[in-house]
Amino acid sequence: MNNEKCAPQGTPIYSASITREQFLFYENRTVAKLLLEGKNLEDIVKQVTDENLFQLPTQKSVRSIARACFNRLTFTHNDALVNMIANGSASDAKLALLYAFMCQNLIVRDFMVDVIGEKFRVGLAIFDKSDVARFMFTLGNRVESVSKLSDETVKKVKSVLVKCLAEAGYLTTIRSTDLLQVSPSEELIRIIKERGDGDMLPAFNVF
Numbered sequence: 001m002n003n004e005k006c007a008p009q010g011t012p013i014y015s016a017s018i019t020r021e022q023f024l025f026y027e028n029r030t031v032a033k034l035l036l037e038g039k040n041l042e043d044i045v046k047q048v049t050d051e052n053l054f055q056l057p058t059q060k061s062v063r064s065i066a067r068a069c070f071n072r073l074t075f076t077h078n079d080a081l082v083n084m085i086a087n088g089s090a091s092d093a094k095l096a097l098l099y100a101f102m103c104q105n106l107i108v109r110d111f112m113v114d115v116i117g118e119k120f121r122v123g124l125a126i127f128d129k130s131d132v133a134r135f136m137f138t139l140g141n142r143v144e145s146v147s148k149l150s151d152e153t154v155k156k157v158k159s160v161l162v163k164c165l166a167e168a169g170y171l172t173t174i175r176s177t178d179l180l181q182v183s184p185s186e187e188l189i190r191i192i193k194e195r196g197d198g199d200m201l202p203a204f205n206v207f
């Protein structure tokens with residue numbers, strides 16, 4: 001990885017994979033620290049599994065979670081972002097991880113920019129789950145792959161999006177209706193701008 005904007009490992013897509021990968025702050029923070037030690041995917045999966053670093057009751061999903069974290073963290077090829085996720089304050093690290101999630105998955109990106117960013121722009125500090133429902137309905141009319149998702153999958157995607165807001169510090173809990181102000185660090189704002197993703201900044205209450 002390096003700090004230059006370069007071709008990611010893959011192209012960001014509208015993917016329902018967020019229903020199984022989700023936000024995973026603690027797990028991503030753990031993998032980020034191992035990445036900074038110079039470990040590759042195989043080494044990380046082995047260490048996470050052998051030492052039960054995710055502290056999960058069973059090992060059944062550890063390998064797939066470790067791989068998902070690795071893929072998200074390396075997607076942007078940006079050491080500064082990984083370092084922020086690994087060693088930054090909890091609030092800074094969560095916003096940095098959210099940005100990495102937005103880079104990887106277009107459902108997350110569009111939701112954060114079109115729904116949350118727009119609320120910040122107009123000064124509307126109220127959030128309702130109907131906002132997510134309208135977003136997914138509109139997205140389904142616009143994006144063919146989303147229109148083909150089953151009702152059950154759409155329901156799970158909506159749930160994950162709300163959980164992301166709570167885990168990243170936009171909501172106090174998943175049942176909250178008050179949209180909280182977020183304050184990304186100058187370092188994160190710089191990274192986002194340097195990567196040419198200034199259109200994502202409204203999602204972080206930056207205009």
